[in-house]
Amino acid sequence: EPEVTQTPSHQVTQMGQEVILRCVPISNHLYFYWYRQILGQKVEFLVSFYNNEISEKSEIFDDQFSVERPDGSNFTLKIRSTKLEDSAMYFCASRPLAGGTDTQYFGPGTRLTVL
Amino acid sequence: GNSVTQMEGPVTLSEEAFLTINCTYTATGYPSLFWYVQYPGEGLQLLLKATKADDKGSNKGFEATYRKETTSFHLEKGSVQVSDSAVYFCALRRSGNTPLVFGKGTRLSVIA
Numbered sequence: 617e618p619e620v621t622q623t624p625s626h627q628v629t630q631m632g633q634e635v636i637l638r639c640v641p642i643s644n645h646l647y648f649y650w651y652r653q654i655l656g657q658k659v660e661f662l663v664s665f666y667n668n669e670i671s672e673k674s675e676i677f678d679d680q681f682s683v684e685r686p687d688g689s690n691f692t693l694k695i696r697s698t699k700l701e702d703s704a705m706y707f708c709a710s711r712p713l714a715g716g717t718d719t720q721y722f723g724p725g726t727r728l729t730v731l
Numbered sequence: 732g733n734s735v736t737q738m739e740g741p742v743t744l745s746e747e748a749f750l751t752i753n754c755t756y757t758a759t760g761y762p763s764l765f766w767y768v769q770y771p772g773e774g775l776q777l778l779l780k781a782t783k784a785d786d787k788g789s790n791k792g793f794e795a796t797y798r799k800e801t802t803s804f805h806l807e808k809g810s811v812q813v814s815d816s817a818v819y820f821c822a823l824r825r826s827g828n829t830p831l832v833f834g835k836g837t838r839l840s841v842i843a
Contacts, residue, residue: 620774649830659775659820661830672830707774720831722767724774 618642620723622708628729637693637726639708648691649709698730733758737821737834744841752806752837754821762823764804769818811841
């Protein structure tokens, strides 16, 4: 069964460094998302992406964050200058169609630790 | 705004016990409702969903009914197994393209 994959599974970085989290959505999916989960807290929406542009973003998704679909398969989240409070599990998700009631499929997550 | 409230965990049950995890929501309009499960070391997996009032979602022995009058979507299972140990997240989505809004998650531990 097709699945969303994410790399790396765990990233450790120093405060102020740039990180890129990578996701490969399911191949025929059109809508892509990033969520994060700070330890012990809710899963929070960051950004959605459709037709090569941001569709919606939350307050969390400030100028330090960016997303890109550099080719036909990858979907990346970049944090330009990491802060301690960016430490979290980051989940990528994708869904096949725009509109309707179809499901978002999640990847296994990347645990980001900022020291 | 839209929000989801679910019961605090952790919940510890013996094998074959009955499970209820409460979930209530606040939303405008008629959201779709979901339960996701996160097994240890894994990502979020859709467990079940319901898209309109009085719908019942079911999967792997779990059930939840969309109750508009009480704005609830409680998760139930008649007889839990050790393999059901995981974190369970209730979530809503306002419309097709909008992001999911999650509850805080409830950790379930089932002991043999």
